[in-house]
Amino acid sequence: xxxxxxRKFATHCEDIxxxxxxxxxxxxxxxxxxAVVENPFAGRYVETIQGFIEDLRPLGLxxxxxxxxxxxxxxxxxxxxxxxxxxxxxxxEHGALWHAPGGYAMRQLLGSSNAIVPSxxxxxxxxxxxxxxxxxxxxxxxxSHFDAMEVGLADAPKADExxxxxxxxxxxxxxxxxxxxxxxxxKGEDGLR
Amino acid sequence: xxxxxxxxxxxxxxxxxxxxxxxxxxxxxxxxxxxxxxPCAGKYVEDLSDxxxxxxxxxxxxxxxxxxxxGITAENAQSYGKAAMVGENGELEHAAAILHPxxxxxxxxxxxxxxxxxxxxxxxxxxxxxLDVPLxxxxxxxxxSHFDGIEVRLNDAPRANEILVAVAxxxxxxxxxxxGGLKAEDAEGRDGLR
Numbered sequence: 039x040x041x042x043x044x045r046k047f048a049t050h051c052e053d054i055x056x057x058x059x060x061x062x063x064x065x066x067x068x069x070x071x072x073a074v075v076e077n078p079f080a081g082r083y084v085e086t087i088q089g090f091i092e093d094l095r096p097l098g099l100x101x102x103x104x105x106x107x108x109x110x111x112x113x114x115x116x117x118x119x120x121x122x123x124x125x126x127x128x129x130x131e132h133g134a135l136w137h138a139p140g141g142y143a144m145r146q147l148l149g150s151s152n153a154i155v156p157s158x159x160x161x162x163x164x165x166x167x168x169x170x171x172x173x174x175x176x177x178x179x180x181x182s183h184f185d186a187m188e189v190g191l192a193d194a195p196k197a198d199e200x201x202x203x204x205x206x207x208x209x210x211x212x213x214x215x216x217x218x219x220x221x222x223x224x225k226g227e228d229g230l231r
Numbered sequence: 232x233x234x235x236x237x238x239x240x241x242x243x244x245x246x247x248x249x250x251x252x253x254x255x256x257x258x259x260x261x262x263x264x265x266x267x268x269x270p271c272a273g274k275y276v277e278d279l280s281d282x283x284x285x286x287x288x289x290x291x292x293x294x295x296x297x298x299x300x301x302g303i304t305a306e307n308a309q310s311y312g313k314a315a316m317v318g319e320n321g322e323l324e325h326a327a328a329i330l331h332p333x334x335x336x337x338x339x340x341x342x343x344x345x346x347x348x349x350x351x352x353x354x355x356x357x358x359x360x361x362l363d364v365p366l367x368x369x370x371x372x373x374x375x376s377h378f379d380g381i382e383v384r385l386n387d388a389p390r391a392n393e394i395l396v397a398v399a400x401x402x403x404x405x406x407x408x409x410x411g412g413l414k415a416e417d418a419e420g421r422d423g424l425r
Contacts, residue, residue, distance in 0.1 A: 043248065044247050044248065045246070045247055045248040045249070046244060046245065046246050046247060046248075047244075047245040047247065047257070048242065048243060048244040048245065049241075049242070049243045049300075050240065050241070050242050051240065051241045051242075051300070052238060052239070052240040052241075052385075053238065053239045053240075054237070054238050055236055055237055055238060055239075056237055057237065058237075167386070188386040191244070192361075192382040
């Protein structure tokens with residue numbers, strides 16, 4: 039299993055104290071881990087690409103572990119998401135290789151995480167921004183936890199690179215009050231409600 | 232705390248490869264940004280002492296956040312910088328009040344020493360705009376390997392009545408420095424220049 043060639047590793051961490059409403063007791067914290075890796079399929083059409091899924095698993099775990107540490111442990115984490123930006127010599131499909139290693143790395147570390155990990159992907163150049171969707175880790179319909187985090191790096195992805203992203207958050211939107219299924223009402227069995 | 236902080240964001244970058252060369256250990260930069268209410272927004276205020284005090288608070292707070300995010304001791308910080316972007320209902324001078332009179336001393340405490348001028352930039356701007364924070368060696372401004380910068384931006388800041396204040400700290404210079412000049416190991420670090 040060849041190791042992905044990593045050029046850059048970055049983290050973003052935000053503490054949101056308020057958004058002009060009553061400040062919650064503890065701020066919402068959300069964080070992103072970003073890895074810039076060489077795209078082994080850049081510049082040509084490669085039919086068989088799934089081996090790269092296995093290659094990415096250790097990196098996915100490293101990124102997920104960094105997020106868990108930044109957010110204060112698995113018990114603190116209520117939301118997650120993932121994404122990828124593929125550089126211009128690559129193909130959107132290469133970004134899809136991140137679904138399994140990115141998603142399952144987070145679910146492996148988080149214990150109860152039955153909800154699908156929401157995702158976004160695109161082809162882009164250095165400085166391209168990606169809005170990574172976030173939803174509740176155990177029940178996708180929890181409305182307070184529908185959120186997103188914008189990420190990007192000034193110098194990535196270059197043409198032959200992929201920028202991989204994982205995000206986690208400690209709670210819902212800071213002044214959530216739009217109704218729907220609340221986190222304390224979920225069963226958390228089917229990943230939806 | 233005098234500042235009404237809506238948000239604090241911390242970004243860390245590690246460069247493991249550059250131009251096909253392995254960088255070992257990786258170069259690392261951190262930038263911490265606070266989004267604060269601008270107490271002087273929407274009007275002309277002659278006395279900017281509130282902003283000056285906010286600058287003193289944020290210099291220590293953001294400097295310590297950077298050092299903690301890098302996981303280093305203060306003494307191992309190598310370069311630093313500061314910058315502010317003022318939302319549209321403010322004035323460029325508000326950035327100057329935060330950055331220049333009092334932010335430096337607590338920042339220097341957070342990074343161990345800091346004989347050198349803290350390089351800075353400032354601008355007016357809106358949400359999502361990029362702010363480039365200049366970086367220079369903390370003890371000797373002429374160390375050429377450490378002239379650098381880091382971009383910071385937040386899609387939701389600064390709003391019109393806000394200011395985004397950023398402090399950057401590194402534990403290294405550029406990944407592959409080779410344009411000569413004063414080297415970090417040759418710097419005396421007494422006069423802040425060499």
